[in-house]
Amino acid sequence: IPDSISFEHAAAFPVQVLTAWHMLHTSHQTGPGQTVLVHSAAGGVGIVAVQIAKAAGARVIGTVSSASKAALIKEYGADDAINYVAGDFAAEANRLTGGRGVDLILDAVGATTMDKGLTCLAPFGHLILYGRAGGPPEPLNLFRLFEKSIKVSGFVLYTVTAVPDAMRRGIEESFKLIAQGKVKLLVGKSFPLAQAADAHKFMESRQSTGKLVLIP
Numbered sequence: 563i564p565d566s567i568s569f570e571h572a573a574a575f576p577v578q579v580l581t582a583w584h585m586l587h588t589s590h591q592t593g594p595g596q597t598v599l600v601h602s603a604a605g606g607v608g609i610v611a612v613q614i615a616k617a618a619g620a621r622v623i624g625t626v627s628s629a630s631k632a633a634l635i636k637e638y639g640a641d642d643a644i645n646y647v648a649g650d651f652a653a654e655a656n657r658l659t660g661g662r663g664v665d666l667i668l669d670a671v672g673a674t675t676m677d678k679g680l681t682c683l684a685p686f687g688h689l690i691l692y693g694r695a696g697g698p699p700e701p702l703n704l705f706r707l708f709e710k711s712i713k714v715s716g717f718v719l720y721t722v723t724a725v726p727d728a729m730r731r732g733i734e735e736s737f738k739l740i741a742q743g744k745v746k747l748l749v750g751k752s753f754p755l756a757q758a759a760d761a762h763k764f765m766e767s768r769q770s771t772g773k774l775v776l777i778p
């Protein structure tokens with residue numbers, strides 16, 4: 563752990579920062595000129611993904627469920643925030659991109675977002691499914707990929723642990739972004755380990771932002 567990083571922030575680092583970094587730079591090659599749509603953008607992985615995508619030069623649109631989260635993700639660099647409770651996120655993403663759609667979607671919600679996400683992907687766009695907070699999505703009809711030559715892939719961080727060079731690169735590049743001030747870790751709330759159940763309830767309440775840390 564670099565001296566500049568506290569134990570609490572270090573606990574917030576591996577799963578969330580590396581998941582965001584590898585989706586944006588190993589599964590996908592994010593760069594200038596691209597637009598990235600990040601679901602759950604105020605959450606643990608989301609708020610880091612917003613910053614890493616911005617650091618790569620992309621335009622970033624985040625989806626959130628409240629006005630306070632919309633303000634938070636803009637503070638962390640998102641160009642646009644979509645409150646999906648107030649309207650249809652895919653229609654709004656299409657509107658924000660002048661009808662072109664987005665190049666990459668990071669989706670850990672699943673059931674309520676994946677199918678709709680395909681309707682706001684740009685030609686050759688890419689959707690990465692890495693969780694299912696909203697339940698597993700319906701099976702994908704592969705012929706839908708033909709419509710715009712798009713692709714859907716999955717991501718799980720454990721895969722990277724089996725590729726040591728990739729793991730090392732992700733850690734080095736992520737620490738570099740933190741040292742450069744381009745990525746700020748957000749610990750939204752800490753709980754004593756004995757109150758782990760409360761941490762779960764808080765996350766389920768949709769009120770949490772950034773990483774929740776349990777202190778032993």
Ligand SMILES: NC(=O)c1ccc[n+]([C@@H]2O[C@H](COP(=O)([O-])OP(=O)(O)OC[C@H]3O[C@@H](n4cnc5c(N)ncnc54)[C@H](OP(=O)(O)O)[C@@H]3O)[C@@H](O)[C@H]2O)c1
Pocket residue numbers: 577578581602603604605606607608625626627628631670671692693694695696697717718719720765766767768769770771772
């Ligand atoms: N594949 C991997 O390697 C990997 C690694 C890390 C995490 N994950 C997955 O990524 C997701 C995000 O993890 P995280 O730790 O960063 O959590 P998180 O995003 O902080 O999770 C909480 C947020 O998810 C959003 N959400 C959307 N639909 C939800 C639903 N049906 N129920 C509860 N929350 C919902 C809510 O934000 P809004 O209300 O603003 O939408 C909520 O505040 C999780 O599903 C996790 O399992 C996968």
